[in-house]
Each structure stands twice: as structure tokens, then as C-alpha cells.
Amino acid sequence: MTVPRQTTTQRRGLLLAAVRGGDSSIQALAEQFGVSPSTIRRDLTELAREGHVVRTYGGALDTGPSVERTLREKDASHAEEKNAVARAAAELVRDGEVVLLDSGTTTGRLAHHLADRPGLTVVTNGLTVLLALADSPEVDVIVLGGRLRHPNEAILGTTVEQQLRHIRPDRVFLGADGLTADRGLCAPTLEQAQLKHAMLHAGREAYVLVDHSKLGSAPFVYWAPMDREHTIVVDDGHPAALAPFESLPNCVLRAVTV
CATH class of the missing domain: 1.10.10.10 (Winged helix-like DNA-binding domain superfamily/Winged helix DNA-binding domain)
Incomplete structure (x- = not known):
């Protein structure tokens, strides 16, 4: 075709x-x-x-798999699934809440769905999120300051983790390059793995947003263990890939239809 x-x-x-x-x-x-x-x-x-x-x-x-893709490449992959996951995640957010959005393509799509939500505060280290909300008068955007990393356009550094200590968001939404039941979130650098782990523990409720291709995937050697209660929001395109996560004691699966 x-x-x-x-x-x-x-x-x-x-x-x-x-x-x-x-x-x-x-x-x-x-x-x-x-x-x-x-x-x-x-x-x-x-x-x-x-x-x-x-x-x-x-x-x-x-x-x-060890070569990190650009954000543009990631965004073109499994676009429909990412949109479905982002829409489902947006439905979890209530007006007036404080939410922390990780960098990434699916969290960027989530930000797009939150752009007209009144009284919302979004804290982020992701350029995709910032760009999605830059023209929104409804949302108060707090950008965690640090060093912009390419190719995934994430803001990183010790200052980001220091600022996180002063924020208690209602919900945290994390992205991932891979997610396994035994190791947790896969990240391209140690610095990002540590930051994702800090974000995981920063809020009242934690979510991971992935399309089904990320489940069981381990493209890099750095990990953020999922050692607290969390919800995985994922499309239902590959039911067998969900099985290893169904028995995890601190994990809830929220599979959405594309």
C-alpha cells in the first residue's frame, strides 16, 4: 500500500x-x-x-534495540494506540488537580487532551508537554528546570529532582521506553531511570502510559523499579503481553480499546 x-x-x-x-x-x-x-x-x-x-x-x-530513537520517530509509531491511552488517562484527571507529566510522546498527547481543563496545574520535565500546553489559558504550567536532553527532549539534572521534593501532585503519569514485570521501567540513561523513580514516588497516585509494544521490551540497561502501587494504562492490542503484569501485587491494569 x-x-x-x-x-x-x-x-x-x-x-x-x-x-x-x-x-x-x-x-x-x-x-x-x-x-x-x-x-x-x-x-x-x-x-x-x-x-x-x-x-x-x-x-x-x-x-x-539499543539505539535510541528520536521523539519524531517514536511519535509516528503506534499513534492510534497512544491516542487511545492518552484519552483514557485524561479521563482520570479531575478539574483543579495538580498532575506531574513525564517527558515522552504519550504524555505529550495526554497534555493535549488536558489543554482546556479549568483550574488544572501541570508540572513537567517534557518539552512535548510544554508545547502542547503553551497556548492554554486554562492550565497553570510549571516547568522543572534543568538541562534539555536530546533526542527525547526531556529536561534532566539534579535541579529537577530537587524541585520534585517540594511538590506533591495528585497524579503522576510516566512514560517508558520499555516495561517489564520483573524490572520495571526501562530508560536510556541512568539519570533518567533515577528521575522516573523519583517521579513515581512523588504523587498520591502513579500511572504508567504505554502502548502494547512497550510491554516486555527492554531496549536499554537502565531501570526504575515499580516499587509502589501504580496503574498501567495500555491499549488492548496484544492481550498476551498483559499476562505477566496481572499477578503483580502493586499493579492495576487498565486496558483500553483503540
Whole structure:
């Protein structure tokens, strides 16, 4: 199936998702995206330069799970599932509450659904959340100050954790690059794993927002243990992936239909 014509940035994000899905032929990719093979070659060369793929004769291969994807790439993956999870999470938030939103694509979508909620206070370390709420007169936005990290556009640093000590939000919503029943949340750096753990314990109620592809996934070596009561909000696209979490004593599953 040929996809509608995209901008170069959009096409490269979708192209990377296609390569990660097993498509590697330049000719097949050119037909799929409705562009010339030379355009696909340039796209793959740029993706290889950024470290996302390895160029091969006639195509490209995924570099593997340890390579961190950009926020644009993540946002293009499982978009419908993320939207469903974000909508369900927004329904949990009551007007006037103080909520803490982690950085990430699904939390950014959640922020979009909260933009017209009166009297809400949103605390965040995520640029996606900030941009989603920047034009909202209804929401009081508190940005945790620190260092902006690329490629996931998270604000990090000791100052972020220090500021968290002075806030007791009603609800905390965390994102994850992977989530396993035995280890918890997977993060690309030790600093982010530590911050997610601090966020987990910062509020009255804690939630993890993931699409089903994140369940059982461990792309990195850094972890935030889920050692308090929490709710996992996830789409129901892969029921078997939910099974390991159903027996966890401090975990509640909230599966939503896409």
C-alpha cells in the first residue's frame, strides 16, 4: 500500500518505522512511499548518519534495540494506540488537580487532551508537554528546570529532582521506553531511570502510559523499579503481553480499546 506524500521529515520517520518492521528493499520502499529510489537512498543515508540504520547493498537494516530513537520517530509509531491511552488517562484527571507529566510522546498527547481543563496545574520535565500546553489559558504550567536532553527532549539534572521534593501532585503519569514485570521501567540513561523513580514516588497516585509494544521490551540497561502501587494504562492490542503484569501485587491494569 502506498502512503500519502509526506514532508521529508515525516517520510524519514515513517521510513525508519518501515525498516524496523522488516522492510529493507529500496525498490519496495520507493513504491510504498511514492518517491524515487534515489530519494529513498538519500533518506537511508541520512538515517544511517544519525545512527538509526545500517546501510546494506540495496537497502538498510535496523541497528538494533539499543539505539535510541528520536521523539519524531517514536511519535509516528503506534499513534492510534497512544491516542487511545492518552484519552483514557485524561479521563482520570479531575478539574483543579495538580498532575506531574513525564517527558515522552504519550504524555505529550495526554497534555493535549488536558489543554482546556479549568483550574488544572501541570508540572513537567517534557518539552512535548510544554508545547502542547503553551497556548492554554486554562492550565497553570510549571516547568522543572534543568538541562534539555536530546533526542527525547526531556529536561534532566539534579535541579529537577530537587524541585520534585517540594511538590506533591495528585497524579503522576510516566512514560517508558520499555516495561517489564520483573524490572520495571526501562530508560536510556541512568539519570533518567533515577528521575522516573523519583517521579513515581512523588504523587498520591502513579500511572504508567504505554502502548502494547512497550510491554516486555527492554531496549536499554537502565531501570526504575515499580516499587509502589501504580496503574498501567495500555491499549488492548496484544492481550498476551498483559499476562505477566496481572499477578503483580502493586499493579492495576487498565486496558483500553483503540
